[in-house]
C-alpha cells in the first residue's frame with residue numbers, strides 16, 4: 502500500500518500477531534497492511550477464526566498480554582522456549598524475520614496519528630486505550646457492570662482519563678446525557694439511574710456504544726457489535742453508530758462477518774481469511790464486484806438479497822465454501838486459500854501471491870485475478 506498520507510488516522514503495516522496453544526504457534530494475523538483515514542469507516546470482513554479480533558487486540562495493545570496469559574495453560578517446553586526467545590529478541594531489538602524463526606507476540610507497525618503504538622510503554626498506551634482509541638468488544642453487553650447504573654458506567658471513561666483534574670460533576674453529567682441521547686437511548690433523563698438489567702439487550706448495546714463514544718475518540722473499534730440482537734434492533738443500532746460517527750467525524754474499524762453490517766456502516770472493506778487480508782477496496786467494489794475467489798465464495802455462502810438475485814440471474818446455486826480453513830499452526834506456503842479455491846494451480850501451492858493494486862484503491866492477493874470469470 503502507498504506511503505502514509507496526511508489524513509491517515511491509523512496505518513497497520515506488516516502486522517503479525519502470533520500466539521501459542523497446545524497445537525503450537527498459531528499465526529492468527531500474518532503480515533497484513535491497511536489504513537483508515539480521518540472520518541472513514543473500514544470493515545474487517547471474513548469468517549470466524551480469520552484473525553479479525555486479533556487485529557483489534559493488537560491495535561489496542563492487548564494481544565500480547567492475553568496471549569501470555571493463555572500461554573500458561575498450554576505451557577509445554579516448545580512454547581516456553583518460544584516465549585523466552587521472544588523476550589531475548591525484544592531485548593536485542595531484533596525481529597523474528599532476522600533470526601529466521603516465527604515467534605509469538607506482535608510484530609510490524611501500528612501507526613496512530615503518526616506514532617508507532619508498538620513502541621509505546623504500557624503507561625503511555627493506557628492514555629490512548631479507552632480514550633483516543635475505544636473498543637466495543639464482542640458479546641459486549643456482558644461487560645456492563647450489573648451493580649452500577651448507566652450514568653455511572655457511561656461516565657467511567659471520562660473520569661479514568663482525567664489526569665489533569667479538569668472535569669467536574671456538572672460537565673460529566675451533561676456529557677453523559679448528550680452521549681446517551683446521541684445513541685438514541687430514549688428517556689435518558691428519567692432512566693439514567695437504572696441498572697443494565699432494567700434495559701433490553703439492544704438498549705444495553707446502545708449504552709456500550711455511548712461508553713465508546715464519550716471520550717471523543719479518534720478511532721472506535723466495534724467488534725461484531727450486534728450479534729446478540731435481532732435484525733430490527735441490529736438495523737437501529739447500526740443507524741445509531743452511523744449518526745454518531747458522522748456527527749463526530751469519527752474513524753471506525755468495524756469487525757463483522759455480516760454483509761449487512763459491513764454494507765451499512767463501512768466506506769471500505771478489508772477481507773480476511775486465515776490471518777491474511779486477501780482483498781481491500783471500497784464497500785461498493787467488495788460487495789458488488791468482488792475480485793478474490795475467497796471474497797466471492799464468502800459472499801455467496803451467506804448472500805444478501807442483491808447477491809441472491811445475481812445468483813439466480815446467472816443460473817448458479819447458493820453454496821458454502823468447501824473444506825475447512827487451514828491449520829494456522831502450520832506456516833503458510835503459497836496462497837492461504839489454495840486448499841478451498843476452485844481455481845488453484847501449482848503456482849498457488851508454491852508461491853504466496855503478492856498483495857497488489859489491480860485498480861486505484863482496489864488491492865488483491867491472487868495470482869490469477871486477471872484470468873478469473875467476471876462476477
Ligand code: SF4
Nearest residue numbers: 836839842849867868
Ligand atoms: S492465488 Fe490461486 S488459490 Fe489463491 S485465490 Fe488465487 S487462484 Fe485461488
